[in-house]
Amino acid sequence: MVERKQQLVRDKVSRLVNWGHWFALFNGFLALIVGSRYLDTVGLPESALGWGYLLLASIGQFAFLAFLVYLLTLFPLTLLLPYAKILRGLGAAVATLGLCVLLYDTIIYDDYGVHLSPFAFDVAWADLHALLRGTSYIVTPVAILALELTAANFLWKRMAKLERLGIGSKVATLVGSFFIASHLIHIWGDASAVKDITRYDDAYPLFYPATARSFMESHGLDSGRDVPAEMPEQVINYPLAPLSCSRDTNTAAVNSQPNTQRQPNVLIVAIDGLRADMVNAQTMPFLASFSQNSQRFEKHLSGGNQFYSGMFSLMYGLQGSYIGSNDFKNISPVLGQSFKAAGYQLKRFGPKSNEASPRPLATFKDFDSSLMDDSVSRALADIQSREAFERWRAGQTGPWFTVLNLGAPDTYDTPVGFVGIETILAPAGMAPAERVLFNQYRQSLNFIDGELQKLLGNHGSEAMADTLIIVTGVSGKAFTSSSSEASRDLSPQTVRVPLFIHWPNGDKGSVNYSTSHHGIAPTLMTKVLGCTNPITDYSAGRQLLLPSEQPWVYVGDNRFFAIYQEDEITLIDRHGKYDVYDASFEHRLDKKLSAPDLIQVMREGRRLYRH
Structure with a gap:
């Protein structure tokens, strides 16, 4: 039973x-x-x-x-x-x-x-x-x-x-x-x-x-791939409205001779791996001196910690959540489109290896390119890039817009036989390998400083007097030889970069509110080209010459990113896991993210998609 x-x-x-x-x-x-x-x-x-x-x-x-x-x-x-x-x-x-x-x-x-x-x-x-x-x-x-x-x-x-x-x-x-x-x-x-x-x-x-x-x-094999995932296939509406630009309205604001209405040339010197805390009289004496005659942005952030994300934020003025969109393989930045439409000659110089970076393919679509082989030495490629730019500039008769990309600091490179500066005691807390990289990094920066002096030392001359010069870092630098570790490091050392703007009209001084690469394109569009559209039509809605109403900056790509705020830094991955750190990134905070600000961040990251 x-x-x-x-x-x-x-x-x-x-x-x-x-x-x-x-x-x-x-x-x-x-x-x-x-x-x-x-x-x-x-x-x-x-x-x-x-x-x-x-x-x-x-x-x-x-x-x-x-x-x-x-x-x-x-x-x-x-x-x-x-x-x-x-x-x-x-x-x-x-x-x-x-x-x-x-x-x-x-x-x-x-x-x-x-x-x-x-x-x-x-x-x-x-x-x-x-x-x-x-x-x-x-x-x-x-x-x-x-x-x-x-x-x-x-x-x-x-x-x-x-x-x-x-x-x-x-x-x-x-x-x-x-x-x-x-x-x-x-x-x-x-x-x-x-x-x-x-x-x-x-x-x-x-x-x-x-x-x-x-x-x-x-199966024990190395795929060799480290590419950001693409965004779901949606149509980008960029810019949100046709641009209305009239250079005559703002040319006088950036020109030393306003009555001539001369179009200023624009030179962006973008240096891979340039940390803001390393620009000093001991390591980079020329750039430190140059900054005193320029507008200095003391709290500036790149939009990413890698070449592709930092350059995306600089050229497009958009946060990195848009990087994976297929549309940006064909749609170039309105910055380049607008300068080209205004009659500028567009040219870029830099190391060829950055072409392999998983950046949107159209970032420099409107530029003629002169890229140097850096397979042997990035430092040598930087010298060749500077020299090629100077030869090209000497032959220009009309206004030009140039991006000069220097890459030696990102690989700690210096030319053979370069005699640099004395080593110094590395900051406390660094591991032995980091201390070695720290001083080699300083040598590379000192080499770049010499190249900048050759390039910009005559910025007061007639050849450069009508040129708006921007010097900044594409991204910062973490002292590690591991590319995977560096790609996920969004600490201040990897994203805080210097930004110096030398205006033809001589404006200079220190800017102490927070700024980011997202504001460079809108500033050039409004101040040089006289574009009157709302900045939100074509960028993340920031500019450099006024404090931003947004109390946060998006840093990273569409897989792994950080939200920088005044008192804290929030790291978030694509699966929603997040950690909150203090502003110095030294202590993890036992607190939740700021939901109201994050709502704005997420909506900004989807604002340009057509639904």
């Missing part, structure tokens, strides 16, 4: 487990319907291959999510409380909660571009009234619960028929094969850079498709 009862209990549990599997499959189908809302944000595939991958990945992922919820909630309860009525009610409640969370996540993703996480939840909670509009947030859960109760009872009553059909294992195998196949296809798509596949990498919650890099690393 006891064995008979035990067998009945086992049969009942087995039937409930089977019911749970079918119920999870049904909710995977509902999740697939709700999850289709993500495609409104990400966009639809453009090829049959993309559609095939998306179908496999979507079915596999949402079936996986539904089964995961079942495995973590209903399955343990089935063993503890094998009562059909209780489990059907609990199952309907759990499924309703899960679908509501998924639905809420689609709203969060559409508004902020991230999935639910501690970071996103804090931001969304502060903005809850704007996200949940009308009465749908009350009606929808009730409707879902009614549907779930109906489905739970329907499946239970037909379990015997489903068991007789014997198709459960076949359905499970089919769905499982979809899940595996999507990952295998993604490995190939990632290795082959098929954008119609990789564009969906961040589309779904808890979706971590296998990549060629992870596959090779798991």
Whole structure:
């Protein structure tokens, strides 16, 4: 009799487990319907291959999510409380909660571009009234619960028929094969850079498709790839409105002879790895002296810690969340477009190796390029770049706009035979290897200082008297030889850079409010070209000559970034994990992020996308 009862209990549990599997499959189908809302944000595939991958990945992922919820909630309860009525009610409640969370996540993703996480939840909670509009947030859960109760009872009553059909294992195998196949296809798509596949990498919650890099690393191979992920495929509306520029209105403001209305030349000297705290009379005496005759921005930040992100913020004036957009492979910065339209000759000089950086391909689309081979020596390439610029400038008869990129400090390089400056005691707290790099870095900066003196030492001469000169760092520098470590370091040493502007009219002085690379393009557009559009039409809404109304600066790319504020620094990755540090980056703070400011950050990062 006891064995008979035990067998009945086992049969009942087995039937409930089977019911749970079918119920999870049904909710995977509902999740697939709700999850289709993500495609409104990400966009639809453009090829049959993309559609095939998306179908496999979507079915596999949402079936996986539904089964995961079942495995973590209903399955343990089935063993503890094998009562059909209780489990059907609990199952309907759990499924309703899960679908509501998924639905809420689609709203969060559409508004902020991230999935639910501690970071996103804090931001969304502060903005809850704007996200949940009308009465749908009350009606929808009730409707879902009614549907779930109906489905739970329907499946239970037909379990015997489903068991007789014997198709459960076949359905499970089919769905499982979809899940595996999507990952295998993604490995190939990632290795082959098929954008119609990789564009969906961040589309779904808890979706971590296998990549060629992870596959090779798991087999002991080095993929050699370290490229920022692309943003979901959306159309960029940049600029937001046609630009209205008239150089005559502002030429006098930057020219030493306002009556001539002469168009000033513009020279941007952008130095890779130039830290603000290293510009001093001991290491860079010429630049320190040059800064005293220029406008000095004492609290300046680059928009990134790498060449591609720092240069993106400088040229486009946009925060790095836009870096992954495919549109910026073809849309050049309005800064270059506008100078070209105003009759300027555009030219850039620099090391050829920066071409391999994963920056948007159109950053210098409007410029003629003269790039130097730096495979042997970056310092030698810098000398060649300076000399090439001076020869080119001597032959110009009209106004010109030049970006001169010097790169030696980023690789601690100096020319063969260079006799620099004496080593000094490194700051306290540095490891032995860092102390060595610190002094080698100083030697490289001293070499660059000499090149700047040759380039700008005659800035008072007739050849340079009508030139607006900007000297800044593309990014700062962390003393490490590990590229992966440097790429994730967003501390002040990697993003605080000097910015000196030598105006033709002689304006100089110290600017003590916070500024960033995002303000360089708007300042040139308004002061040199006389553009009258609102700055928000084409940039992050900052400028250099007035304090920004935004109490934060976005630093980084679209995968890993930091929010710099007056008293704290918040580091955030693409999965929503965040840490808050004090302003010196020396102590991690036990506090939550500032949700109101982060709401502005997230919206600024999606403002230029067409919905």
